Amino acid sequence: MIDQKKVSVIIPIFNEQNYIQKCLNTCLNQDFPLHKVEYLLIDGGSTDQTISIINSIIQQYPNSFKLLKNHNRFTPYALNIGIKEAIGEYILIMASHSDYESDFITKSLLMLEKTKADIVGGVTETKSNTFIGDAMSIVLSSQFGVGNSKFRTGGSDKYVDTVFCGACSKKTYEKYGVFDERLIRNQDLEFNKRVIKKGGKIYLSNQIRLTYYTPDTLKDNLRKAYSNGKWNIYTMNICPGIIGIRHLIPCIFVLSLIILPLLIIYIESFKYIFYFEIILYGLLDLLFTIKGCINKPFKYIIVTIFLFPLFHISYGLGSLNGILSIFYRKIRRKKI
Numbered sequence: 001m002i003d004q005k006k007v008s009v010i011i012p013i014f015n016e017q018n019y020i021q022k023c024l025n026t027c028l029n030q031d032f033p034l035h036k037v038e039y040l041l042i043d044g045g046s047t048d049q050t051i052s053i054i055n056s057i058i059q060q061y062p063n064s065f066k067l068l069k070n071h072n073r074f075t076p077y078a079l080n081i082g083i084k085e086a087i088g089e090y091i092l093i094m095a096s097h098s099d100y101e102s103d104f105i106t107k108s109l110l111m112l113e114k115t116k117a118d119i120v121g122g123v124t125e126t127k128s129n130t131f132i133g134d135a136m137s138i139v140l141s142s143q144f145g146v147g148n149s150k151f152r153t154g155g156s157d158k159y160v161d162t163v164f165c166g167a168c169s170k171k172t173y174e175k176y177g178v179f180d181e182r183l184i185r186n187q188d189l190e191f192n193k194r195v196i197k198k199g200g201k202i203y204l205s206n207q208i209r210l211t212y213y214t215p216d217t218l219k220d221n222l223r224k225a226y227s228n229g230k231w232n233i234y235t236m237n238i239c240p241g242i243i244g245i246r247h248l249i250p251c252i253f254v255l256s257l258i259i260l261p262l263l264i265i266y267i268e269s270f271k272y273i274f275y276f277e278i279i280l281y282g283l284l285d286l287l288f289t290i291k292g293c294i295n296k297p298f299k300y301i302i303v304t305i306f307l308f309p310l311f312h313i314s315y316g317l318g319s320l321n322g323i324l325s326i327f328y329r330k331i332r333r334k335k336i
Helices: 020-028 050-060 075-085 104-115 131-140 170-176 187-197 218-238 245-266 270-292 298-335
Strands: 007-013 037-043 065-069 090-093 098-100 119-127 167-169 202-213
Touching: 007 020, 007 075, 007 104, 020 037, 020 050, 020 098, 037 050, 037 075, 050 065, 065 075, 075 090, 075 187, 090 104, 090 170, 104 119, 104 167, 104 202, 119 131, 131 218, 131 270, 131 298, 167 170, 170 187, 187 202, 218 245, 218 298, 245 270, 245 298, 270 298
Parallel strands: 007 037, 007 090, 037 065, 119 202
Antiparallel strands: 090 167, 098 202, 119 167
16 A cells, blocks of 8 residues: 555755745645655755744654755755655655645655656646746746746656656665766756666656745846756756757857847848847747736736746856856866
């Protein structure tokens, strides 16, 4: 029986005072037997009220929640600390700025046994606590916004190349290894790619549901997009073959906005390519904005139509910064 299995849930944490209480409440509301689950909360040195919130939960449920220190702060270290500490036959990863359906653990284990996949994951609904964040969630749930990232955009149950908050048996980590600690971002993508490369399978199920909370402010959302874009390039440099073409499209878009106007100075006919690109992007922007804002107030359309290009340009600039940084380092090494 599924509910007789011992489960370890790993939750990396750093300054999550606005989200951790709701996350832990959804842990307590799981329909899977609480005494069969150990929640490993791996803190990277939080300086807000996160720890006090966690300690109040631990006082009430000392046998279910355990707080561990991550002295290296970043996510891959936290995940590996949790994997080493875990005593469960199955290991699930949860994000602290998310909450989960009450059957999240149960459905994850059922899908693991049903599909015999190495890793299973669910579909993520993106939300926020503010209007701007809510509008940004439309961008992050759109194919125009994030490409073919199936765990964000949904679709039919299928085998995929990556999932968010995956579940697997502990034997999966023994077989394929743990997370690459060189990758501050994309460590889950690299691990999933490694599993597939070695013959494993990853399954996405619409029956497994969770909600991810995007940052509340425009500044924080764009800063995150910039950082993600930069880390995609770093990931390509550290682990070639991990990053797909969809991750690079924003960078290509930004480069075209820089290069095409310069080419027009010397070859006027390039203006038609530039105009075509701008018109096509504008039409797609309008189409996916309207599609994402159905049943929402008109103000969402006004804001979201600007968020798509802001998101793509921020992401692309981050990637461009990553390229220039790596190039600069290589030049410096040669001089030395």
